[in-house]
Amino acid sequence: MSEIDETKSTVRNLSPVEAAERFIAARENRNSQKTVRSYRNRLNEFVAWAEENDIESMRDLDGWWLDEFERYLETTENAPTTIKGKMSALNQLLQYCASIEVVDERLPEKCEPPKLTREEETSDDLLASEDAKEYLAFYRDSTKHYGTIQHVVLELIWHIGGRISCFRALDYGDWYPDQRKLEFRHRPPTRLKKEGRHERNVLVCEPVAEALDFWRERERPEKRDDNGRRPLLTTSHGRASDSSIRCWAYQATQPCLYTGCPHNSDRESCSYTQRQHSSKCPSSRGPHAIRTGSITWQLNNGISYVKVAKRAAASPETIRRYYDKPDYDEELERRRPETENLDILTSPF
Template sequence: MSRDLSPREARDRFLSRRKQENTEKTVRSYKNRLTRFVQWAEDEGIDSMADLSGWDLDEYRAAREAAGIAPATLKGQLTAVKQLLDYCASIDVVGDDLPDKVNVPTLSRSEESNDTMLEVDDASSLLSFFRSSTDWFGRPQHAFLEVAWHVGARMSGIRALDLRDFDPDRQTLEFRHRPPTLLKNKEEGERVVGISEPVVKALRTYIARERFEKRDEKGRQPLFCGRQGRPSDTTFRAWSYVGTHPCLVIQCPHGNRRQTCDFTRRNHASKCPSSRSPHAIRTGSITWQLLRGLAIETVAKRVNARPETIRRHYYKATEREEFEELRAETTLKLDIEDNDE
C-alpha cells in the first residue's frame, strides 16, 4: 500500500469526490451512512483503513443488524461502505479484494421498496380543492403539488427549474442540468415534459401573485422563488406536507380540529400521519401515470428513471387496479380531473 488513511479521512476524501459528481442530497446521504461506519470503526480502535479485514466488515454488519434497522436501511449503509472501499482500492489504500468482502444483503421487493405514497383519490380531492379555492389557488403549496403530481419529478428536479423552463404556450416544462442545481443522471436526465392546461393555469397564477422576483447566486431566475431566492429542500418539503394535509378537504381522520392542531403549523406539518413527502407524491404519480395507460418508457422519460427502477421501487398498483386500468391519454391531456373518465 502506498497510502494510509484513517476511516474518517477516507470518508471525507470520498465525499469530496462525490461532490463533483452527485447532487447535494446524494452527498448528504452518503455522509449519513458512512458516518455510522466511521464511528463504529473508531469505537473498535481501527485507526487505518488498511487494517480492515473481512471479519471486521462482517462484525460491522452484525452490529447494524443488532441495532434493529430496516433491511433496506442496512442494504443502503453496507452499499455505501462498499463504494467507499471501492474508492480506497482505486487509490491503493486497501487491497483490491476487500470491497467484495462487504456482504450486502439481497432484499425482496417488499423489503426494498417503501409503500408510502399519495393515493390517487387523495391527490384528486386535494387538487380539486386547490383549483376551486379562492384562498389557496396558485399558492406555492398548490403549484408545487400540481407539478409534482402531474410530472412525477424528483424534488431536486423541480427545484432546478428556472422561469425560462416553463413555456405556457407549448404547455411544457424543460428540465436541464445546470450546476449547482443538479439533475439525477446529469445530462441524461434532461427532458421536456408536457403538462395539462390546469397545471399551466396554476403556474401562471403562482408566478403572477406569489413568486418573488429574485435571482439565485448564479444570476438565474428560479421558477419557484421565495424571498431569499431559490427555495431550499426544507421549504419544498414544507409545501409538500402542508399541501397534502387531508383536513384541507375532509374532517381530520385523526380526530383533531384544524384550528387548534399543531400539525397545521409549517414546522410541524410533517408530523401529520396523513401528510405526504415529495417522494411519496412522486411514487403516487408514477403509479397513476402507468394506470392511465402511459407506456412505461414514456413515464420513465418524464420522471427521469429507468423502467426497471420504476417496476421495483415506484409502481404500487394492486392487481385490481391493473385489471381496471384506464385507457391511455396523451401527456398534454393527462390531468387529475380526468381521472374518473
C-alpha cells in the same frame, strides 16, 4: 523501521472519520451535491459506530468487524433498503481506501451489500389517486390556499411524476403559458439525474397551468439564485432547495387541510403543520410517494410505460420495478378492454 517507512505508515494510517472526509472530498469533484450529501449521511452511522467500538484506524477493520457493523444496522430498526445503502456506501469507502493503500486491497470484497428481494427493494408508500383528488379539489376550490407554493408543487409532482431535482432546476423562462409547456434542462449547478438524457418538454393540463400562472404572477418571490438565474420555484432567499420542495410536498398532503385530523390533533396547535416538522405527520406524503402515486395513476389511465417513463424521467424498466403500484382492481381495469369479452367461440384463434 526506516524514517521513510515510518512516514509512509503515518500518512496512511487514517481514522474512520478522516477516511470518510477524504473520500467525500474526492467525490465532490465528480458527483452532484445531492450524491455527495447522500454518501455523507450514509457513512455518518459507520463513523459513529467505529468510534463507539474504539476503532481508531481503518487498518483495524477486518471481515469480522464488517459483519459486526451489518449486524448492528439490522438491530437498529433500519429498513432493508437503508442497510443496503449504508453497506454500499461503506463498500465504496473501502474501495477508495484500498486504492490509496490505507486498507488491504482484499477488504472491500468482505463488505458485500445484502441482496434484497423485489419486495424489499420497493416501497409501498404512495399517495393514492383518491387522496390526490381530495387534496387537489380542495386547493382548486380554496380562496386561501389556491396558487400557494404547496398547491403548485403538488400539482406539478402529481401531474408530471418528476423528481425534486427536475422541479428545482426550472427557471422562470422554462414555463411557456400559451403552450402549457415546461422545459426541463440540465444546466449545472442545477442538475437533472441523468443530465442531458433526462432533458425533455412536458405539457400540463389547463388547471395545472392556471395554478402555476397564479403562483408566478401573484405569489412567487422575485429572486435570483447565486448564479444570477431566475428560478421558477423560489423562496425569499432565492432558488428553492431540495429540502424546501420536500417540505412543501409534506405540507400539501396533510389531511387536516380539508377534513378532520385522523390522529385527533388540533391543526392550530399541531407542530406537524410547521415546515420543519411537516414530514413527521403520519398521514402526509413526501415527493417520492407522490411521484409513485402519479406514475401508477398515469399507467392506470392507459398511458404506455415508454411515454410515462419519458414524462417522469426514468427508464421503463425502473417504472415497472419501483413505481408501478396498482392494486388488484386497478390491474383488473387495465386488462378489462382485452379480457372482459374474451370468449373462445367468438375468438378468431
